Amino acid sequence: MSTAARTPTIPAPGFADPTRDAQRAFRAVLDALAHPTRSYPLGGPAQPPPALGRGLGAVALTLLDEGCATWLAGPLGTDAETATWLAFHTGTRLVTDPADAQFVVADPASLPPLARLRCGTDEAPHHSATVLLDVRGATGTARFSATGPGIDGTADLTAPWADAGFLPQWTANTAAFPRGVDLLLVGEDTVAALPRTTRLHPRPEGEA
Amino acid sequence: MYVAVKGGERAIANAHALLAEQGRGHPELPAIDPAQVEGQLGVLVSRVMTEGSLYDPALAARAVLQAQGDVLEAVTLMRSYRTTLPRFGYTCAVDTAGLAPQRRISATFKDLPGGQQLGATFDYTHRLFSTPSSGADVPDRHDGSPDADDPAMPRVADLLGVGALIEPDARPGQDAAEPGDLTREPSVFPMSRAERLQALARSDEGFLLGLAYSSQRGFGTTHPFAGEVRVGEVEVEFDAPELGFAVPLGRIEVTECQMVNQFTGSAETPAQFTRGYGLAFGRSERKAMSMSIVDRALRGAEFDERVASPVQDEEFVISHGDNVAATGFVEHLKLPHYVDFQAELMLVRKLNAEFEEAHA
């Protein structure tokens, strides 16, 4: 193709209506953080990079901008289409060390130990990382009880994305408050959240 | 401390309606179109853009109209609006010698290469009211054929630079570090000169004018020469990451002033002239001149000068030059302070009672 030299890439469009779609997605993320463990519907861009998917695409378009650093974990980190698409639409700076990132995009298998991420300081706890966890297709069996601000009593959390090592890491994360990372659990069309204020407790298999 | 107050919605709505009515003026006269403000009040629009720290003549004109001519209110509108927009990045540094200026004068060399060019200036006007006329108020232009050639207009400071009679402007490796950006990081004193210039560029024109004046009158050491004043359009280019080259965005009008100051030299440095620099959006000559005087005055530490006057005090100048911050703090005094005042009232009553008791 003769125009290849000039336009090697045609990035897919972002949101159809950037302002309104981003506002809706922001509202969903806000609701999710206000009511940890609850799932909220998320409308995404029509043609996101497949590796990223609609849900993560929507959250990325909404939260990332020129002023932030993002680390893409695992297979996403080597997906050129995702990198191009994110840089083109959000302007975010992609970094190679998760410890430098304000946003970490990972799937359960590639999620680094939470302790390796930025957790802020007691004076500036907001200088911490937010993890956008890709929970599509997770098949685990973990279940937790969750307590904390935004939860009336106790909430049940089905967490197919959590492996055996997750609970101790999360317990350490909540113990470090006000420092710590926040977790957004992003599916194809939903978002739920575990902010650092949410405490998780093991819940035996089969318990109602 | 402030207390939350509730209610008053109807009164507030009515106050806003009254404000709009006052701003509309006589209802039988035509309303002013923003394009008219942009075209006919260009100097005011320039000031709103400079202090609003946002170049957009059409928006600034709307701000002036909506603010009913209150410069600070218009500046605040510009500052508020910019917070709603994403920042695509930083432009390449504009080349102020690149395009033919509209105006270019020097008080140091009468016959400089390229010539003195007055441009559109209030200088030499008689400051007498012109007679109101019915529209045809543009005076005749006296013809005279312009030069066929477009002579180069080198910077005046470069003429001095040749003989090392002035401190150099460019230094090797000067673009290695990114300049600090006060809109992204909080002000920390002492500042770099680049950060100071950013703060001065958005500082209140009146405040800088007063400080520059104080310096000339003796509260400070600066009584400089206007090496060069330029007004003209410059091209703005931006390195678009997805394109991989600098994209020309268009042009903006700027006013630049380079002040030349005497410096007697030191044990290490021979006597040479030093510089003060001013740059502002649009036609902002007074602002650019004041800025360049204050910039030079704030360089006292660099030249081992005695720092004794307000204009030489970086923290004083920078902290108080931002008129949005200044008016916010001054005008906040009209917000409810009922609890504070009650506390002070009780204290004064108590002290009075004690006083009377003691003198009974």
Add this chain to the structure above:
Amino acid sequence: MTSTTPGTTSVTAPVTTQTAPEIVARRESMRTLALADVADLAAAWQAWRPAPVVDPVRGPEAGLVMVRGRTDAGGVRFNLGEATVTRATVRLHGAGLQDDVLGHAYVLGSDLEHARLAAAFDGLLADPGLHDRVLDEVIAPLARTQAQRDRRRRDAARRTRVDFFTVSREHS
């Protein structure tokens, strides 16, 4: 003509592989499009036949750039203040185009339509079959109009040149 499905287009060489003369030419046409009057752009787009399909990829959207100057005009850079910029990226396809093309625009100011039209013409310029026609029918006339406007401004300014000092000149 094959239509590229945007979501699955593979990433190939970076744009920086362009040779310098192409960049020079494209910068020149982008400058002309940015400086053009939006009414002139709209008229040129109306007149362009056959009209391709213009799909938005990004924007048009308003944003900011921080304008930089140099201390003492030639020294270290400093941040002068921001300027509004509107940008657009469009994908063109259909009538008259050999293949899908991408057009970009960044234009000072807040006029979304200006950026969209500039991006559309930038895209047309990327088509080898249309490139010369766009230059002749759109870019060249716009550039001539701008040159005339610049000339008038410059002449008016040059008429204000001071030559009433008649004492001997130091530099003549």
